[in-house]
Amino acid sequence: MVTLNEQALDDARDLEASLASGARPGLLCGVPVGIKDITDVAGLPTTFGSPLYVDNVANADALVVERLRAAGAIIIGKTNTPEFAAGGNTFNEVFGRTRNPWNSALSAGGSTGGGAAALASGMIGVAEGSDLGGSLRIPASFCGLVGIRPSPGLVPTYPSAWPWDDLAVTGPMARTAEDTALALQVMAGPDPRSPMKQPIEGRDFVGAVADARLDGLRLAYCPDIIGLGIDASVEERCRSAAFGLAGGSAKVEEADVAFSDGRKAFLHLRGVWMVAHMRDHMDRLAELGDNVRGNIEAGLKVTTEQVAWAHAVRGRMWAFFQRFFQEHDFLLTPSMAVSPFPVEQNYPETVGGRAMKTYVDWIAPTFTLSLTGLPVASVPCGIDATGLPVGLQVVGPPLGEERVLGLCRLIQEAYPIGGPELAAL
Numbered sequence: 231m232v233t234l235n236e237q238a239l240d241d242a243r244d245l246e247a248s249l250a251s252g253a254r255p256g257l258l259c260g261v262p263v264g265i266k267d268i269t270d271v272a273g274l275p276t277t278f279g280s281p282l283y284v285d286n287v288a289n290a291d292a293l294v295v296e297r298l299r300a301a302g303a304i305i306i307g308k309t310n311t312p313e314f315a316a317g318g319n320t321f322n323e324v325f326g327r328t329r330n331p332w333n334s335a336l337s338a339g340g341s342t343g344g345g346a347a348a349l350a351s352g353m354i355g356v357a358e359g360s361d362l363g364g365s366l367r368i369p370a371s372f373c374g375l376v377g378i379r380p381s382p383g384l385v386p387t388y389p390s391a392w393p394w395d396d397l398a399v400t401g402p403m404a405r406t407a408e409d410t411a412l413a414l415q416v417m418a419g420p421d422p423r424s425p426m427k428q429p430i431e432g433r434d435f436v437g438a439v440a441d442a443r444l445d446g447l448r449l450a451y452c453p454d455i456i457g458l459g460i461d462a463s464v465e466e467r468c469r470s471a472a473f474g475l476a477g478g479s480a481k482v483e484e485a486d487v488a489f490s491d492g493r494k495a496f497l498h499l500r501g502v503w504m505v506a507h508m509r510d511h512m513d514r515l516a517e518l519g520d521n522v523r524g525n526i527e528a529g530l531k532v533t534t535e536q537v538a539w540a541h542a543v544r545g546r547m548w549a550f551f552q553r554f555f556q557e558h559d560f561l562l563t564p565s566m567a568v569s570p571f572p573v574e575q576n577y578p579e580t581v582g583g584r585a586m587k588t589y590v591d592w593i594a595p596t597f598t599l600s601l602t603g604l605p606v607a608s609v610p611c612g613i614d615a616t617g618l619p620v621g622l623q624v625v626g627p628p629l630g631e632e633r634v635l636g637l638c639r640l641i642q643e644a645y646p647i648g649g650p651e652l653a654a655l
Contacts, residue, residue, distance in 0.1 A: 371621025442636025
């Protein structure tokens with residue numbers, strides 16, 4: 231935690247009093263929750279991990295925090311993030327680096343890395359976070375957790391500098407698929423303050439996850455959806471887990487998924503996204519960190535033709551999945567192409583023996599899938615040779631969050647990994 235909520239104990243006492251007087255407990259009654267330090271909690275700083283906002287104190291809860299409180303959650307405090315949530319490794323000039331509880335010399339991932347570290351170390355039961363290019367899935371993979379990127383609009387993001395944003399989403403992370411479903415049930419649903427909406431009438435995330443079965447599922451596995459390359463130990467663990475689900479009437483086959491254009495398409499649209507969200511800071515670029523400043527500068531160079539091309543790529547990906555889901559129920563693919571790397575590094579220098587060109591290339595397995603608008607989760611599927619968690623992405627059909635989390639539950643049951651040895655920290 232980078233900022234503690236000093237009112238947490240008072241909030242817990244108030245909750246106890248309301249229960250004693252006959253109030254009905256909410257779905258997250260008494261559950262300690264961490265809020266990413268880009269999301270407003272009334273009375274607490276929202277620093278965005280940036281020196282520009284060290285004195286910024288929120289005067290109202292964000293919509294997702296309102297919903298968590300209404301469900302009985304106790305807000306413990308704020309969790310660390312890279313500056314303006316830009317990056318797959320969590321560090322900033324305000325609070326420093328977030329370390330992985332499985333090995334404190336290594337990265338916890340990002341950009342919801344603070345929430346992941348707090349979950350894996352047992353500080354909280356649910357982490358609220360965001361996911362533009364993998365910010366819930368990357369740290370979930372590195373820290374042995376379940377993180378889901380919901381369909382855009384399922385969890386409204388309010389307040390937002392860009393209300394029509396369909397690339398970045400708000401969502402939950404937890405230690406199990408069941409806990410993640412509980413949190414999503416609380417967070418989901420339309421709100422008049424946000425134009426982005428998804429229906430939830432009749433959708434029981436919690437019940438559907440509990441009822442999930444492997445029988446009859448048609449699963450497809452692809453080790454590298456963009457041609458990036460992948461470290462052998464990660465691919466071996468993910469492949470073994472995916473094909474190990476076959477049995478009875480459940481079928482697993484290898485899929486040919488080639489989204490090589492998705493990397494460049496996402497980077498074009500991400501550049502536009504950065505300019506849209508950071509337009510109020512154009513006169514202070516020199517005060518921003520290298521990652522954020524570089525993203526903005528790249529975004530300012532994106533042309534109309536490049537944006538049009540990127541949207542065409544996105545359309546082809548959507549069409550691919552329309553065909554795909556006629557023959558398969560889920561796509562399984564590694565969450566990360568590498569295991570956690572030293573926390574002092576901005577990003578891994580190589581993936582599968584190939585040098586990375588930019589600080590975001592290595593997270594292309596997650597950010598490319600963001601373009602689809604589909605529900606995607608990362609679930610632990612085992613431990614690598616060095617004792618670190620390995621995550622598997624589960625890509626589901628439109629409006630299929632409960633189905634995705636249901637398969638995540640089955641994968642966790644098939645491949646339990648336990649937790650980190652905290653005494654070693």
